[in-house]
Amino acid sequence: MIKYFIKIPLFILFSFSSVHLIGQNWYMGNTHAHTKICGHADSSPDVVTKWYHDHGYNFLILSEHNHFIDPDTVQLPPDKRDDFILIPGEEVTGSKKIHTTAMNIEHIVSWDFNHEQKAMIIQNHVNGTNSAGGYTILNHPNYKYAVSVNDILPVNNLYLFELFNGHPAVNNSGDSLNMSTEAMWDALLTQGYRIYGVSSDDAHYFENIGRDISNPGKGWVMVNAPQLDAMHITQAMVEGKFYATNGVILNTYDNSSIGTYMVDIDINKTSEIISALNLWGKCVIQGEPGFRVEFIGPNGEIVSSVNTTKAAFNSTKHYKYIRAKIVYTVVDNTAECTMREYYAWVQPVFSSP
Ligand SMILES: [Zn+2]
Ligand SMILES: [Zn+2]
Known part of the structure; x- marks a missing residue:
């Protein structure tokens, strides 16, 4: 070829x-x-x-x-x-x-x-x-x-x-x-x-x-x-x-630097794709329905967690890296599980070149 x-x-x-x-x-x-x-x-x-x-x-x-x-x-x-x-x-x-x-x-x-x-x-x-x-x-x-x-x-x-x-x-x-x-x-x-x-x-x-x-x-x-x-x-x-x-779709994100790290979730496309692809998500026993944005740093520490569809990372502390994880929790209430979670993982940004 x-x-x-x-x-x-x-x-x-x-x-x-x-x-x-x-x-x-x-x-x-x-x-x-x-x-x-x-x-x-x-x-x-x-x-x-x-x-x-x-x-x-x-x-x-x-x-x-x-x-x-x-x-x-x-x-x-x-x-x-x-x-x-x-x-x-x-x-x-x-x-x-x-x-x-x-x-x-x-x-x-x-x-x-x-x-x-x-x-x-x-x-x-x-x-x-x-x-x-x-x-x-x-x-x-x-x-x-x-x-x-x-x-x-x-x-x-x-x-x-x-x-x-x-x-x-x-x-x-x-x-x-x-x-x-x-x-x-x-x-x-x-x-x-x-x-x-x-x-x-x-x-x-x-x-x-x-x-x-x-x-x-x-x-x-x-x-x-x-x-x-x-x-x-x-x-x-x-x-x-x-x-x-x-399962989670974003409008956009900005991870050009730790100080500008931002994610913006597309709620409608997320719902559409979960039904279009017949996604099941991960079964969990508890959780709050809706979207949660977590910013995660060294050792997997969640340094910020906000229930929202658009979030920016805001901290004056120094971190070696920061990455973002979006969790979408929906009520399931089947015999198998009470909640299901879908995710998006945005790539890490590093403090040094
Ligand atoms: Zn294979
Ligand atoms: Zn393989």
Whole structure:
């Protein structure tokens, strides 16, 4: 396939302390989906692509296990919108249950490297993906509790990981022995490891829909990029110009500096998308219905929490980083749970360059 990936040195790409939005071009995308090519999913690449197209997404990565699906081989819907693209990728499904999405690659990335240190395996995925012209997303670290914070800290050139993955077996919330992926994020950020959180589907089943089935439409990213093409979307994500969500949609946000950190929730689009995608949210036993904006700093400390739909961070104290989390709580009152929560996670901003 023809691909226009411009290699830009990393030191030019990254300016972590000042992430500025570019206009208001927001692109909805899923970086993780499977097809029947892997042998344990139910739909063809064409059908999977059509599902995302028909549900309003702007981009999709067909991230097959150790198999490169060239977007040029996929039959796109006959009524394809101009604002929908496939970004070439693969799920590098490696040793010791370490999986990574190789985003915007030109060719397949090898997966069979093994090493007693998991950090070395992750590094091998990153290096292979960079050599293929792309960037790595570390997938579902809590799947089989394969990847810990200490496995990530030594890895270079890793800028993205799955904070939320929609597959029912990935343990996003952790358990009594293992921290949640969100707590892992704060542990990494607190130790100075700058990494951005992605939300994805990891969808396998498009025919049967159920709460415990890895269906599409559970987690996605909203990317702020100057235009919709593989290179600009990938570049915007590694620069942190996006938010991760499993139901909450924003009008906008500003995280160009800690002092200007602001989020503005789109109430109507949030309600619309929760019903359009049949989202279930996270079951919780108590909570206050409505929107809550939390600003979170080192060690995961919630330094500000306001029940509102538009909030700005306001503090004179020094923080190494601040990130924002939006919680939308709705009454459920079923036998299963009394409340359900949906989230958006806006990327951290750092006090030092
Ligand atoms: Zn995986
Ligand atoms: Zn997967």
